[in-house]
Amino acid sequence: MSALQHRGQSVAAVWELCRLVHPPGGRRIVVFVLALAVAGIGALPRATASPVAAFGAVSVTAGASAVVESDSIRIPVTGAPATLPVLEIRGEVQRLILPTANLDGSLTDLDGRRFRLDADLLFRFDSADLTPAADAAIGELIGKLRAAGATRVRVDGYTDSVGEAAYNLTLSRQRAAAVADRLRAALETGARLTVRGHGEEDPVASNDDARGQALNRRVTVTVER
Structure with missing residues (x-):
């Protein structure tokens, strides 16, 4: 044959x-x-x-x-x-990046340039005062920002939809500013940080239950350059 x-x-x-x-x-x-x-x-x-x-x-x-x-x-x-x-099959191999969180879930590395901080672990209830647990999470985040060579960083604060929208907007900005102050003191001289508060805008989960509300209470940090 x-x-x-x-x-x-x-x-x-x-x-x-x-x-x-x-x-x-x-x-x-x-x-x-x-x-x-x-x-x-x-x-x-x-x-x-x-x-x-x-x-x-x-x-x-x-x-x-x-x-x-x-x-x-x-x-x-x-x-x-x-x-x-007979069709020609072509494909492109792309790098698959999965989010990774630290042990207590206070910091999630989304892709090496975007990071999520759990507001419930970083701040006292209904406050922008950082907790002792925030020190470890922000310290870990600083290491990641240095590894990424960050010179321009955006810090965004978010809340759930419980309470007055105007109050939530103010709280979210205060929390973002608290994180930015810690980062600014540790990053290289000349690094630029932009702070924004979004209140209850752009939820990542439903605000109809406690679990979704907890996910929406967050501070995100993005390396822009």
Whole structure:
């Protein structure tokens, strides 16, 4: 048996498996093409080659071996063969970054340049006074900002929707300012910090329950440059 015939039979076997597992439609076809690549029957394309260049195209008829034809894959279906164009598969590998929190959850590193501080752990109730627990969290944050080479930093404060909106706006700005004062004293001379209070705007969770309200009470720190 020639290598070409062997490859054709392998393609037919992969199609039969996809036909048994997946219902008719576009999903079956996509799975089939990907399965060929994974099985090594048709390698995923490089920058200078496509699947057609790698293994041509295959015509499959019921009970017969596959043969190379032109630029399409003919797949056995009930009644008559179906023709599937051979598509070039291209993809880009992107870095996956997941948020990480410290042990007590007071500081969450979102992506190395954006950070979230839990207001309930950093501040006393209904106050902008920092708690003793804030020292460790802000100290850890300062290390991360230095590692990022931060020269311009934005500090934003947020509250939940409980209480008067005007009061919440003032409290959120005071809390952001308290964090910014600590950062300003520790960062390199010349670092610029911008402070903003947003009150109950831009919630990250529902304010209808205690858990959501706690998530919305926060201070975020963003490295702008």
